[in-house]
Amino acid sequence: MKNRLEEIRKQRGIRQEELAEAMGVSRQTISSLENGRYNPSVILAIKLARYFGMNVEEIFLYEEAQDEA
Amino acid sequence: MKHNKWFKISVVEILIGIAVNLLAFTGLVKDPGVLTGAGSGIMAVGVAQLLKAARMEANPELKKRIETASKDERYAFISMKAKEAAFAIYLMIAAVLCLAWMLMGNREAGTLAGMSICLLVLLYAVLFRILARKY
Numbered sequence: 001m002k003n004r005l006e007e008i009r010k011q012r013g014i015r016q017e018e019l020a021e022a023m024g025v026s027r028q029t030i031s032s033l034e035n036g037r038y039n040p041s042v043i044l045a046i047k048l049a050r051y052f053g054m055n056v057e058e059i060f061l062y063e064e065a066q067d068e069a
Numbered sequence: 070m071k072h073n074k075w076f077k078i079s080v081v082e083i084l085i086g087i088a089v090n091l092l093a094f095t096g097l098v099k100d101p102g103v104l105t106g107a108g109s110g111i112m113a114v115g116v117a118q119l120l121k122a123a124r125m126e127a128n129p130e131l132k133k134r135i136e137t138a139s140k141d142e143r144y145a146f147i148s149m150k151a152k153e154a155a156f157a158i159y160l161m162i163a164a165v166l167c168l169a170w171m172l173m174g175n176r177e178a179g180t181l182a183g184m185s186i187c188l189l190v191l192l193y194a195v196l197f198r199i200l201a202r203k204y
Contacts, residue, residue: 020137029143041142 002061006034008052023047075125079118086112156193160186 009019009030016034020027023044032038040048040060049056089108093101125132138144163182170179 024137024140025143026134026137026141029141032143038143038146044142 001039002036002063003033004059004061005030005048008054008059009034012052019051022051075118075122079115079122082115082118083112084115086110086115156189160189 009016016027016030020030023030025044029038033040045056045060049059052059086108089104089111092098093104093108098104121135125135163186167179167182167186170176170182
């Protein structure tokens, strides 16, 4: 699943470490999310959306054709 | 030093290890080697955890990092994937060993390997049913 996390984070001038601390996850998790290597749980996706004051769909871009394991 | 949860757990583990080792030296057991091995193993885990707990107490930054890692959903996901892979690989290795031992005439070892496969598959099926009810 693609996402705009890195773009949004950089727009707001937030470091990965700061975002990770606010979300209660490791910096590596934020890095993996941004690289698209890891898809977040619904809870983390909602927490991220709330943190940025956006809808989940504005950050995470789901396309029907990309169902993955 | 403030005694955190890991400190207490490690002290309990060390005490269990010492108790198991003492039991081995009492002469009540026929084969004390197994008990000595198990006791030393438990003690080693306890000592390692005690050192980790001491480092965590001395370094709040490290403590925070370890606590975050223990709650991190990606680490939990990776851990689950690793267990899944380990389970599948173990079944394959045990199946190959079971066949090899049976063909070589080592029926006892072959039966043990086969039984371990059956036990794991049975455990998986039981746990699947229990968890399917929960979720």
